Amino acid sequence: MSTPGVEDWSNLNAGQRIAMKYFIVAMVLFVAQILFGLLAGMQYIYPNFLYGVLDFNVNRMVHINAMIVWMLYGFIGSVYWLVEDEAETELVGAKLANINFWVLTVAVGIVVLVYLLVQAGPGEIESVWFINEGREYIEAPRWADVGIVVCTLVFFYNVAATFMKGRWSGISGVLVLDLVALAGLYLAGMFFTTNVSVDQYWWWWVIHLWVEATWEVLVGCIMAWGLIKTLGASRRIVTTWLYIEVALMFGSGILGLGHHYFWIGTPEYWLSIGGFFSALEPIPLVAMVVHAVYDSGRHGFQSRNHPALAWLIAHAFGNFFGAGVWGFMHTLPQINLYTHGTQWTASHGHLAFFGAYATIIIAMIYIALQKWRGDVWMSGDLADNGWKWKWSLGLLHLGMVGMTMALLIAGYEQSFIERALEGSSWSGYFEAQRHPWFVQSMVWREVFGLTMAAGLVLLLWDFVTIGKRESREIKQLVADQSHAA
């Protein structure tokens, strides 16, 4: 083992070296997400800002696409990080995995450049193939879709073959089956149809069954592994919890898809099915909170990696409030009729993606940095009292909660004025947009967006420096935890 406090690639196994690359690109895209979010947010306040150069639709597309892609990079990185450890053998096809990373990253770069420089195309099928598919969240042109599927298959081969060569566990079993579903679902979004109802029907298969089902189970796996690694939690307990979460998550989330089928032309039975099952969706998220807090308490918060554990707990609560509470608030059709397609949805979307996914990837990056710097001490008593990770966690959360509340107030106002009073006409829409409550909310959203940006700068600074001049190792604490377990 090398000197503690010094980055050394030889501290990492082959999968972990690839993981680090994914994490680095993920953070670059996180910066892009925040930057383009701030640009789009600014256009609500100053509509002439970048008008005709980088219009709102371009900024917003880059904002949400950067998010989806950095989170996928974060997940892929997390899986490469844990695969050798969990399978207790070396990664199968490391060279291929490396080539795959570069192919995917170059493709992502080309897609972003085309978004920014070409922006739009003629109303022909070629535009969908080469410029922009024009469907929210999955705007990547079709050639990139095909590339994504191929890269995903290579990733899947790496992971599944490694587990097959080594050891299977509850966590890896759930993980591999979940990856099959996650990759397979993407195919549902890869065709053009004139019929907008059919289009949105399958589009929601991808979007909902990713973010409200398969992504949730994927982070459940990462959480289970993360609790074993940071707390030394019992594998039997976390695996049982993982199964409970899968049962509850898929039990509610698969038919919870119906809450997107209220108003897109689909039959009325979805009002009942979607309303009922989506109302159950917060239950597994409560289970995750109980699980994380119980395990942490049981181990007296004696973690091997304080920042990682803090972000894991932030994930449990963020997922519960963002996805669970904020989702439940407008999920029943009786309220959704008035909230659907307002800033209410944006409020929920912001808190849910951050709370459920950004948090846990950040936790994994802290776990990775610890090992990269030679298994340094990252428990209590960090240098400078660990102010950077604490303040960045605080600022990112303050910014996110502030934005969520600002958008929620805007959403309330829109629901009442544009929807309930004005019946959603264009003049009703604009009346709601000019209302002082809405205008003020947009200003506050931008202020809190800047707060998040400050938090992100601090987070990245912490990533570059944490544990760097640390001479203590974490070995002793690990030994104590293993003994206690």
Next chain:
Amino acid sequence: MADIPWWARESLWRKMAIWITAIMAVILIFLSFHSVALITAGSARVPAYSVINQRIDYRFDRERNRQQPVIGDPAPLFGRVLSEADAEQLVRRGKLTFQARNCINCHTILGNGAYYAPDLTKAWLDPGWGTEEARERLMKEFLMDPYTNARTFGTGRRMPDLDLTEDEAEALIAFLKWTAAIDTNGFPAAFPTIKQGGGT
């Protein structure tokens, strides 16, 4: 293991996870086949593309207790009566234009998309177009030159000029007219429609 109650055992929850997931997936697949059959173009809920040859309205239905689309007298779009195949071609072109110009990242349609600009589900029926007679011309002029014809309603927000050709603008209007005829279970609620057919 013996001291763990049956309801907390790993093996029980593994089986539960597998069975619940499988059952839910099968139900969803079955319902998806059922639903997609009910929303193919030409069904009761999603009309055939040639509906653009007729007047479309969105009226309150006492029995369903909500608004629903009403297909009325012949009212050909741009004065041209189209066959089903030609209508489909036109709407298809409109949908492709909608996607290629990235409309969804400012507007919503069927309530899904971005929130920077109004929902387009019933754009065809919006009272903002003034009269039934002027509507097609105004829509086309607006789409082809949104800068000059901007109506910002005091927000200062203008649609960017997306360089739509006349063909693309007409196709987009056909797509929006057809979309307005989809039965959306009463979404959006209490929508005030443009006066059509001599003030009905």
